[in-house]
Amino acid sequence: MRIILLLSLMLLVWPPADARAAALKIIAQKTAGEFAIAVLNESGQWTTGTNSFVLQLKKAGQPADVGKVALDTSMAMPGMAPMRATATLQADGPGMYHGRIVFPDRGPRDVTVTWDGPAGRGSTKFTVRVR
Numbered sequence: 001m002r003i004i005l006l007l008s009l010m011l012l013v014w015p016p017a018d019a020r021a022a023a024l025k026i027i028a029q030k031t032a033g034e035f036a037i038a039v040l041n042e043s044g045q046w047t048t049g050t051n052s053f054v055l056q057l058k059k060a061g062q063p064a065d066v067g068k069v070a071l072d073t074s075m076a077m078p079g080m081a082p083m084r085a086t087a088t089l090q091a092d093g094p095g096m097y098h099g100r101i102v103f104p105d106r107g108p109r110d111v112t113v114t115w116d117g118p119a120g121r122g123s124t125k126f127t128v129r130v131r
Contacts, residue, residue, distance in 0.1 A: 024054055028111065032124035034059050037113055039071075039128070046130045048103050055089060055097040059119055063095030067117015071099060073109040073128075085109070095119075103130045 025044030030037050041053040057066050071087040087101040103109070109130055114123040 027053065028126050028128050030113075030124050030126045032122055034120070035064060035066075035115075035122060035124075036061075037124055039111070046101070046103060046109075046128060048105055048130060050100060050102050053087075053099050053101070054092075055087075055099050055113065057095040057097075057113075057115060057119075059095075063093065064119035065094040065117055066115035066119050069097055069113070069115045069117075071101070072112050072114075073101070073103075074112075075107055075109050106130050 024040035027039040036058045038056040039053055057064050069089055073085045074082040076082055085101050087099040089097040089099045092098055109128050111128050112125050
């Protein structure tokens, strides 16, 4: 009985995923066709080490069920192969994904976001500086 009461209270006071994301700062945002893509976290930037973030995809201003999503980064290295990092993403409702990514050093990263699901299929690229 206590567990049911506790879970019921949590559902009442825990804000929906979209409301939690509204309190975050934008790291990057991009429009790709009908989709608005945003990468957000508490500081508004990625830093060296492990980074937690939210990836948000919307269509016509509403969270979009984009199904399978990936976020990959690469950094050009003169005379070497590009340094790559792939985020782990966990869905938290339509169009909302919690992610983690690790960067060993600073510098600009070319970010590619791809999606394929009920709301459509696509990809976009943008650059984010790791500080």
